[in-house]
Amino acid sequence: MGTTRTNRPAPWAGLLGGLALALALALGATPATAAVEALDAIVAVVNDDVIVQSEVEREIELVLPQMQRAGTAAPPRPQLEKQVLDRLILKRLQRQQARALGIEVDEATLNEALGDIAARNGLTIAELQATLETGGIDFADFRADTRDQILTSRLQNQEVVSKIRITDQEIDRFLERESSLLIERERVRLQHILIALPEQPDAEQVARAERKAKQLVVKLRGGADFAALAARDSDGRNALQGGDLGWFEIGATPTLVADLALTLNEGEISDPIRSSSGYHIIKLSQIEGAKPGNLQQTHVRHILIRTNELVSDADAKRRLSVLRQRILGGDDFALLARANSDDTGSALRGGDLGWVNPGDTVPAFEEVMDKLGPEQLSAPFQSPFGWHLVQVLERRTQDSAEGAMRIKAREALQQRKAEEAIEQWLRQLRDEAYIEIRLDDLEP
Template structure:
């Protein structure tokens, strides 16, 4: 297989027109199962990390350490994309543009403004699009392969609900830094001792004032190493149990560890804390009329139809329920006069959620385009959910699922990496 891949790569490099000007050709840096990692990919990732570090005034380790971490990140990426290919996972251009539109919207910008920002940072929009496409694909691969590894018992949910009730409606959150000093899948006593000694040295460096992010980038085997070990904000009940027990009640800047797990020794730093958040969630009661464009009904005509309905409703010439029953193409709500019932607005697609956020009770939206078609929306009312027993159970389930999904993702990625054929080609 290695010979075939190399032969194919050589053939590709020799296939240029003989009269073309001499150019510097890219180089295969790593063979990963049926794929390769190119030198240009490694360089691009290293440069991206350096740009981010400069923007955040963050120190970095040596270029060699950066390159090692970049290679590991790209190996993992390649394996996931190869699996997506085998699974037939594809992301269409309309799906991709919808996601980019949502990203821009979350930044309170238009897609055009996002493109301008990327250009100012020297990032080609086409490259950005493909990066987003790959991130979506890898997310789908992880969900498909890891979800079935997560099992939650009723007892786990009940235990967490009891704990949440004891803690009341306030939950602490921690922003954690993480360094993993890993050892092999089946370590010897010598491997464990060597990892422990390295972890102790890292703790000593951190206690003497060394930069956590720099050491994480240089030394960590964790999935977030290139982000300086930053795991982001985590609810105490959503983080790995091992971490939750170790950092609970710790103050900002506290160092914790080394903590041993099956993957190695973990060192944690409490980068920040925040924490008093209510469990109560705003819910909305709304109704809508959905019209789907087709060969017969164009986009413009569908939008115009809903605009006309809105005017009829405002003028008292029609009833919303009657219009929904006659015209709405949402079978789940049309027979109920378009009513969707009480729901967390986060359950809706971004455009629908955004339209609801702009309405007062009784108001109608302008026609709104989503992936489902064109909607005319009326907000009936808002309320604050008081965290019923079902809500608590749902919240407990989601917290446990997120925690286990994160743990199993790390395990799955490590198992896939250990089973892969990887050859780093010396320059």
């Protein structure tokens, strides 16, 4: 039995042996089927929750078609199970954290997201479901995975991204150093392989990891498929996506690879890079270049209700729903904002935030604002600051190259800091958790 990070005791651990049988009976299984379900072994304990073998199998069923569509060869079964289990542990930890903070994804939000996914692919929801199931993906699993992604995004925005601050001085320094690069090489797509090291490696562990990383670089430069090697050998959390880190604004690349993003040619493989987490191999898979265009601005106003010991999420949402009905019935938004909004700065102006540039507000606010037309009023929604009611007054396009560059610089700095902060936060979340791996062949 393998055990990792038993930072705090789990006095209930002795009860877990019969949990699979209890769950099977609770779900209405017959005694015969319950005996079969009892064989659904617990493969990991994550705080006060468990991950069972069938969950690993379902996740593999979800991942394999994605890898196939991306042209990524699946790694051998033991490595695939290891990668999937690690992914499930991170999902479970974030789901637990979201539950503790009261963060939820309601059915309306989930259905809207699924509708957007279907529309981007030119499909209806029914056609999306049929397409997924034809490809071997159960729609219920896809739906649950989509909910998890929205939940994770909200959690990370609240706990990490919303706390990142970018100063004007940082933007000025960034533009002094890298403004021309924002134009010449605007976006890059990166792939990544990590050969991990323990927190305090000995000399032999370091030498072994370095040797493995150098061997992989030789294979890659000799024509080996990066995605296949990443899925098989990488310890990074994007391994099952072929090591694909996605697109980055040129200034938003993680600090570790910022120089490489500027200097590697398209398709080029880096030498191994040492960090505290291990050895990294980077491929610059694609480059895009563009110049900043016009600046789209939104004139917006809002009413904010903050939550605290006396005001719950339900109370805040209910109060805003009443205010929304009054506004729709003809009451003056500005008067209600002055009387009710907890944003004292804008409340004095009738909730008016003035002209807002992209990136000036937190993502949850900007996402809702961008979907509204002039004079449209939002439904109550939540951001890291509380609950909002938003109305867009008007929009305009400003021909401002300098303003657009400052916005791009702010976004790049925000994304760069966010990528590093989220990695650090996930590591802390895992370090502070009780995690026990029950099967040696799935030991991370």
